Amino acid sequence: MDAAASLPWWIWPLLLFAVSFAIGVVAVLAGIGGGVLFVPLVSGLFPFHLDFVRAAGLLFALAGTLSAGPPLLRAGMASLRLTLPLALVGSLASVAGARAGLALPTALVQTLLGTLVIGIAVLVWRLRAAGSAPLEADALGALLKLRGEFHDPAAGAAVDWRTHRTPLGLAAFAGIGFVGGMFGLGAGFANVPALHLLMGAPLKLAVGSSVLLISVINSSAAWVYIHRGAMLPLVAVPAVLGVMLGSRLGASLLRRAPAALVRRLVIGALMLAGLRALTLGLGLWT
């Protein structure tokens, strides 16, 4: 970091703002919080310690999803009805996961994270998108009224949706919340497959609702970092400002983006982040 030390201090927040803006656009389109991209990329390319990057990454994912939420809700691209029960289970599990994760060595956590994310990317790539035909609701999904009508402006069609395998979906979000808390990330990388492939929500609604889920689940975890003094304003604030503006652009692009493009972005973002985490964990590129 000798070359980095020779640069004036104000270069770094400016660069961080630019990188955060770019990640913010991609993260919303991919239905992820962006922390899974932000943490490996910024910890690898910037001179800040991983402690500050992880704290900023968590706030980064939170701020991006808070910023993208209003336009997604206005456009009907996210379902609060779908989000409420899943976020509750995910929040509780993420607190437990964060506490469990503190006991593990960083390299092991990075390696496990990389393996997990690459595995999810392969899963999304291999499995075809669920059909648009309405699925039969299960008893819990019917009780919670997890259904609705989703209008896709890009396809120009309305889709009646309802969840199935709802108990499995809740169990999946308990697992996702636990894993997300353990790795100190938003865990949005797993939300979209769980909502779309497991529970049968339309892909774009799954992406939009994933954004909302992250905003709820990450709020709990952010307080852990705030209480521990790991929020460095010079790292956190430029990242937050960049992602808030970038995710606004991403949210407006999501309405017009074809589902196939969104799917490719999801896979690409997962592979990139997974490989970076794996190389960090194995010490191949630190």
Place this chain on the structure above:
Amino acid sequence: MDLTRQDRELREVYGLALDLAAKTAFALALAAFAVYVFGLLPAYVPPDQLPRVWSLPVAGYLEATGAPREFEWRLAGYGDVLNLAAIALIALVTPLCYARLVPTLFAQRDRLFALLALAQLAVLLAALLAG
């Protein structure tokens, strides 16, 4: 009220609260950051001194600088401490939005979802207080 109208109302209520709270937190964070980087208030660790310590782990950073872990009212006159308060506001946005959602759910007589929202609010407040 049918489910579609109920959902639309929920989205509007939550979306409006989210938009207002997020923009307010965003603006305050930007203002507090400007105060810090332009040196309008004294700071525990001025920005030009940070490159010496930002590569340290958080425990080493706190020890080397004596910076406070979190916001304290008596330290509100320091630019970097003021920034922590602004950052904490960002993490407060979701609990505020849930607090706004609960009365709407009760008004819609959706007691099950009102209770789910209250339970979520309790989890968020527990994290806020205990960390």
